[in-house]
Amino acid sequence: MSNRYYATGRRKTSVARVWLAPGSGNMVINKQPINEYFRRKTLELIVRQPLEHVGMLGKYDILAIVDGGGWSGQAGAVKMGIARCLVQTDEKLRKQLRDGGFLTRDSREVERKKPGQKKARKRFQFSKR
Numbered sequence: 001m002s003n004r005y006y007a008t009g010r011r012k013t014s015v016a017r018v019w020l021a022p023g024s025g026n027m028v029i030n031k032q033p034i035n036e037y038f039r040r041k042t043l044e045l046i047v048r049q050p051l052e053h054v055g056m057l058g059k060y061d062i063l064a065i066v067d068g069g070g071w072s073g074q075a076g077a078v079k080m081g082i083a084r085c086l087v088q089t090d091e092k093l094r095k096q097l098r099d100g101g102f103l104t105r106d107s108r109e110v111e112r113k114k115p116g117q118k119k120a121r122k123r124f125q126f127s128k129r
């Protein structure tokens with residue numbers, strides 16, 4: 001099975017396991033078509049970005065299993081997984097994907113809530129009198 005590629009993508013608290021195989025551009029995420037799983041068009045566009053960037057939109061079938069986080073984090077995780085798979089298909093794509101920012105792990109995480117405050121940075125209203 002050398003024509004099937006596997007990579008892991010991460011974003012926020014989401015982890016995506018992505019398989020890429022030559023095909024007609026069919027995308028399945030968690031056993032659902034991409035347009036059913038990611039109901040917002042913007043999330044679909046995020047997932048397709050690395051393929052569009054290298055001009056291989058209809059050339060590969062994608063199967064992804066995503067776990068954890070919310071919709072945005074999951075879309076970002078799948079995007080990174082696809083980019084890593086594309087590098088495995090052709091090492092020459094690495095620079096192009098790196099310049100596009102698809103291979104860099106976005107390390108931003110949610111800041112924890114602090115005691116005596118409403119949220120991580122927001123405080124309760126101050127009353128002078």
